[in-house]
Amino acid sequence: MKLKLISPASYRTHPSPFESDLRSDGKRMTPQRKKVLSLFEEIGSGIHLSAEEVHSKLTISGEKVSLATIYRTLRLLVKMTFLNELDLSEGGNRFELLSHDHPDHHHLICIRCGRTEEFENNNVINAGKAAAKNFGFKLLESSLNVRALCPKCSNK
Amino acid sequence: MKLKLISPASYRTHPSPFESDLRSDGKRMTPQRKKVLSLFEEIGSGIHLSAEEVHSKLTISGEKVSLATIYRTLRLLVKMTFLNELDLSEGGNRFELLSHDHPDHHHLICIRCGRTEEFENNNVINAGKAAAKNFGFKLLESSLNVRALCPKCSNK
DNA sequence: TCCCTCGTTGCAAACTGTTCTCATTACGCT
DNA sequence: AGCGTAATGAGAACAGTTTGCAACGAGGGA
Structure with missing residues (x-):
């Protein structure tokens, strides 16, 4: 199975805070992680997506990322305070972009x-x-x- | 399987608000419901128990109530505003006695x-x-x- | 640039908390 | 006491999430 790769240069030229945080922790930037974060950035803060929604949105736009990876990535992004996890009781947890200045x-x-x-x-x-x-x-x-x-x- | 029955007189003499609310809704007072509510009353408000915890506490004190019934009863008690449901993310929901005057x-x-x-x-x-x-x-x-x-x- | 290491992925199976199904029991009205 | 029906117990079913493992590939070093 072939992944549509994001050229390394495209993110090396703009090393996002996320990427540097990752690196400094011995972790790696992968296309999957990039895609999940991009999705939230496109969508903007104040909109909440469940893991399932993230998965289907990516699938619809032709990006194949496994659900397990979505879960792992969301957890990671929350731990790194790039995403905010909401507990809205029924219907599972949801995630949104965390805007530190709001x-x-x-x-x-x-x-x-x-x-x-x-x-x-x-x-x-x-x-x-x-x-x-x-x-x-x-x-x-x-x-x-x-x-x-x-x-x-x-x-x- | 024989249930250890609470004598009807024992609660008929003190018809709790819970019991009257139940009755007025065509619902019934059962030993199981009594036990769950009693547990919360003994424990007092401000302490939160998960369904699983309610189940094991009852089991430990020798009361056999099935987990499914616990869930049904908790849902009922919340709907009748005798219990308060908290969504504390990880580890499932928890319940506590709702004190209407606070x-x-x-x-x-x-x-x-x-x-x-x-x-x-x-x-x-x-x-x-x-x-x-x-x-x-x-x-x-x-x-x-x-x-x-x-x-x-x-x-x- | 090519290699190698080890972090990451995909898949499927396992888990967890909760609800459902259905046969059986028993509350409470008469 | 008898009866209609709500409630129960036990386990299967379920949805959301996690984990185990083999294969992959990011990215630092030669």
Whole structure:
């Protein structure tokens, strides 16, 4: 099985922070990893994809990456803080590009139909900071999940 | 297989809110349901158990309740708002007794060792309320999960 | 540039947490 | 007490995720 290779030069000329972080850890840059990260970069932050969705999006655009590799890569990207992992209860975990300069955003989830809205609120972030400080924890990220019924579903 | 029965009188004399809610919905009070709820009541609020933990705790104290029933009962108790369901990512969901007179409480979770601390903060609750109102959602409950490193784990 | 090493991949099998199926039991109304 | 039907137990089924292993290939050294 032949992989469509990304020419090494194309990423060697622009060594992304991801690539340098990888290298400094004895890890390697591979076409698969590149593809997964690119997908998230194209899609932008604030959109959440499940492992399965990442897999099918890549497959649709003609890129063959095995599901197991997707999982391994997502885990890696989360550990390296390039992606953010959300736990939205039902329907498996989702991942999104982590933008270090933006405040965490939070989710309003309809427990019946799954409709999800995002919002931001500094009070929430500060509450997380305060709590972390209080217990001596080092804060990584906070996520507020508000479980609710959307207008459509609450009329039933 | 014979079930160790709880005498009907013992709970008929003190019809718990759980029992009346059940009845009014055409559902039945069973020894199994009683046991699961009792376990949470003994343990108190603020402690989170997974389905598996509920199962083994009951088994250890000599109560035989099948795992499938545990799951069914937990789901039921959550739907009836006697228990609160937490989504703490890794290791499956956890449940805790819901105290209706307390504000939602939030969780500070060490992503490395799993240590979990609780805190309360009205700003968070208000943020959830505001967001729900803003999108026309009917709020059920909000939970803030702060992912962090505890003092022990951040020193590695 | 070619080689070699060892990190990475693909595949399939294994796991894990949860739900479902269905025969059997038993709650609770009368 | 009798009956209709909700609830249970046991195990199979399931979805999402992980792991084991043989084959591959990234990238540093000669």
